[in-house]
Amino acid sequence: xxVIEREFTLRGRRIAARCWHDPALPxxxxxxxxxxxxATFDRLAPLLPGHHIVAMDFAGHGLSDWRAEGMRYHxxxxxxxxxxxxxxxxxxxxxxxxxxxxxxxxxLLAGAMPERIEQLVLVDGFGPYAGEPEQxxxxxxxxxxxxxxxxxxxxxxxPDVAVAIEARRRGFTPLSSEAAAxxxxxxxxxxxxxYSWTMDRRVRHHSSLRMSEAQVRAFLSGITAxxxxxxxxxxxxxxxxxxxxxxxxxxxxxxxxxxGGHHLHLDDCPDQVAAAVQHFFAG
Numbered sequence: 001x002x003v004i005e006r007e008f009t010l011r012g013r014r015i016a017a018r019c020w021h022d023p024a025l026p027x028x029x030x031x032x033x034x035x036x037x038x039a040t041f042d043r044l045a046p047l048l049p050g051h052h053i054v055a056m057d058f059a060g061h062g063l064s065d066w067r068a069e070g071m072r073y074h075x076x077x078x079x080x081x082x083x084x085x086x087x088x089x090x091x092x093x094x095x096x097x098x099x100x101x102x103x104x105x106x107x108l109l110a111g112a113m114p115e116r117i118e119q120l121v122l123v124d125g126f127g128p129y130a131g132e133p134e135q136x137x138x139x140x141x142x143x144x145x146x147x148x149x150x151x152x153x154x155x156x157x158x159p160d161v162a163v164a165i166e167a168r169r170r171g172f173t174p175l176s177s178e179a180a181a182x183x184x185x186x187x188x189x190x191x192x193x194x195y196s197w198t199m200d201r202r203v204r205h206h207s208s209l210r211m212s213e214a215q216v217r218a219f220l221s222g223i224t225a226x227x228x229x230x231x232x233x234x235x236x237x238x239x240x241x242x243x244x245x246x247x248x249x250x251x252x253x254x255x256x257x258x259x260g261g262h263h264l265h266l267d268d269c270p271d272q273v274a275a276a277v278q279h280f281f282a283g
Contacts, residue, residue: 010084016063017056017085020045027094029086030055031102035172035199037062039186040099044265047274051095056085060200062186069152073203075128079108095281097121099265104128111219120227121277123265124235126246127220131210143208155196164188164195179267213242220249227253228280230273232264254280
């Protein structure tokens, strides 16, 4: 099966994408997680042959351009980029699949523009991180101090690909060597002396403002598309009360737990994830 690389231009910036299957098939947009890239779907996409899948690299990730120097990476700006890509694809309506941060961005888009989303699949992610209103001053203070301390510096250089794969394997979300190698296939660039990440390290900066839980629930309640939430049994922990309140806000939701960790679609059980997604789409 051939995989096609595409590029989109968004106000002078390049957004890269990885595509699978015949463009004449029903469209499915796939959104990756924080510090990942479109290769996170390399094992899942071949198992979903009934759709034309477009997996974009968010700005500052994978093969997409970084945001201009002096700019932050705001979640809402990612949502705007997603819509711009969809417009260039010419999709009026489409199915959407998001993992982790991509699931959060998918919730925001589906809640704001429900008429565009036919069905929504969330993989170990259930809306963006939120903060209580009284936490807002401290959240902004931390972000301001972090931004003031930031200064561009040479990127970390790995002597060879194997060392970079091991670093990614032991990263923010531990992975198998095989899964880490898949992400590194799109997350490394050759530089003098070895290899460095393609990811902009500014994506690691803290948000200067977070939505409240009430705002997140408003987006969830605005979603009209049937929604499938796949939770990893060993994925990110969720506060029970918050999760329950968010789930009540979903109009038409199906919840399923599957074995594995946060990257279950890539590392643990892509076959089971694919089967669940196909059953959901068929239903």
